[in-house]
Amino acid sequence: MRRLTSARAARFSRVVLTAATLIPIACKDTTTPAAPPTKLVFTVQPVTTTAVAMIPTFQVAVQDAAGNTVENATNSVSLGIATNQGIGAFLTGSTTVSAVNGVATFTNVGISKAASGYALLATASNLFSGVSSSFDVNAGPASKLVFSAQPGTAFSGGTIPPFSVKVLDAVDNTVTAATGTITVAIGTNPGSGTLSGTTTVTPVNGVATFADLSINNAGNGYTLTATASNITAVTSTAFAIRNPLVFSVISAGYFHTCGVTTGGVAYCWGDNSTSQLGNPGVSVSAVPLVVSGGVTFASVVAGRDHTCGVNTAGAAYCWGSNSSGRLGTSAGSGTTPAAVAGNFTFASTSAAYAHTCGVSTGGAGYCWGDNLVGALGDGSQNSKPAPVAVLGGLTFASISPGRFFTCGRTTAGAAYCWGDNTDGELGDGTKNPRTSPVAVSGGYNFASVSAGGFHACGLTTAGAAYCWGWNAIGQLGDGTLVSSTLPKAVSGSLAFASISAGNRHTCAVTAAGVAYCWGDNSGGALGTGTSNTSLVPIAVSGGLSFGSISAGRFHTCGVTTAGTGYCWGGSYLGDGSTSGSLVPVPIR
DSSP: OOOOOHHHHHHHHHHHHHHHHHHHHHHSOOOOOOOOOOEEEEEEOOOOEETTSOOOOEEEEEEOTTSOBOTTOOOEEEEEEEEOOSTTOOEEEOOEEEOBTTEEEEOSEEESSOEEEEEEEEEOTTSBOEEOOOEEEEOOSOOEEEEEEOOOOEETTSBOOOEEEEEEOTTSOBOTTOOSOEEEEESSOTTOOOEESOOEEOOBTTEEEEOSOEESSOEEEEOEEEEETTEEEEEOOOEEEEOOOOEEEEEEOSSEEEEEETTSOEEEEEEOTTSTTSOTTOSEEEEEEEOTTOOOEEEEEEOSSEEEEEETTSOEEEEEOOGGGTTSSSSOOEEEEEEOTTOOOEEEEEEOSSEEEEEETTSOEEEEEOOTTSTTOSSSOOOEEEEEEOTTOOOEEEEEEOSSEEEEEETTSOEEEEEOOTTSTTOSSSOOOEEEEEEOTTOOOEEEEEEOSSEEEEEETTOOEEEEEOOTTSTTOSSSOOOEEEEEEOTTOOOEEEEEEOSSEEEEEETTSOEEEEEOOTTSTTOSSSOOOEEEEEEOTTOOOEEEEEEOSSEEEEEETTSOEEEEESSOOSSSOSSOEEEEEEOO
16 A cells, blocks of 8 residues: 655545535534514504494514514414593404414404594414504494484473484494584474474584474474484484463472472472382483372472372372381382371471471371481371371461471461471570470561471561571571571561571572572572572572572472472473573473
8 A cells, every 4th residue: 555645644634624524514404493473563554444434454463572573473363442432432343363474464344433542452362462553433424313312391382492413324423524404393293383493403513403492382292303415314202392380389309399280280300219209100300290190289398209298178198208107108109199197187288308297277287207306296206107296285387397307387476396406406595306396496476487407497477587507508597607506587687478498508588579598509509690608698590570489408499470480409400401500490
């Protein structure tokens, strides 16, 4: 064998070594593994559309932490609403799509409600969610009409309470850009009436309001139809047009009111949760409803959650809640007038917070219902489901039950009170409760006495007003906030013909028919046009001439000398609306 020189051997060795090192390099895999998916990103954003159309195609990419689309990802991506500006809005169409080459494409997704500032949320298992940029959904083209506020009861020839008609698209969004006019006309016409006023209105922000319409003839079951060009018409709910009610008396309770017309028909309105309206089938009424039963009443008085009245023959009837026996019957709550037990002949009855009292035609006082603090005046503290005689052998001209106490005036003009006396509401100079009548201090000769929530008032035969009891809100009318266990003269030296103590305010009427109120006015019960409380008598707005007035819990009502009823203060005033008023509004 031929021997290699040392130099040649070294060169050969280098060649072999070099080759040896190249072989493994040539066989090694140099491809970088794909990064795992971590998040969802809207790569094509949703844009403004309409509620009756699909959002233009948009896309959501499955990306890694560095923001690269993971092209082999096939995750199932679902959509939701991230920022929901439309009340009750929801997505329509295909809201779940599988990614193809790492991208989920949405082609038929919509949103049900028109609104501005929506954003979508994209989610997938084990990935961070993605949120789109904001976009708007506009209402679709006008498709139909709807009465957004229905017409209500009105007098014949009087203004129908304002109502409105709204323009909607096919999925019930308000078409705020609608410009075509809307016209209303009589649909069902039970009284052969004629509609007067502005019957064609251009909508503002999609709503047309009709505020000056009237129908000349009375009838039950009128409807109105609303029409517009190329839009589906709509018919209102039925309502009544009736002749004006002429009241002889109105009584404001806590959450409802009742009155009697000159024809002896009783009407009630407001809350009916305990059937205190005497008209089953409704939970509340914004207008007077006839009390069921066909009784001809001489008077009715509204309490907290029950009502009582006397018919023209002197029989007493009550209806509503019978808690503690305040209806004067052992039966349960009454949805319609039920006769008070005992076959008494009453000159008057009066319902209060939780008890009722009456005066017989012979002047005897009777009370029934709650008696936990002696408000029945029978010497006990046991509640009674039937009339019990007031102790003392007094001959009463009238009795007025308050919240947990009662006051009465004898035929001789003396005032007596009994029951709770926590705030001095018995007027005897003490705070001692009484289970039988105690004389009001001062020796005044009263023409009338009225018990309120925690105070009472009386008018002397000369028309001077005195009040006693709780005075934290100025209901005593003496210009202070100091309660009194003795009668205090009402400021102003006014001569009144009648007075009514409410729960936290008091009202009275002068011989000239001017109404004044004082005390709590947070809900407008003083009728002054403001909500400012007054510690002294302040005239009721409107310049009306009242024959009588009744102060309730949150509101006040009165009857003008012409027999028109007005109320003011808290809600459900009988004017067809559900809101209150700072000034007198006519009862419909």
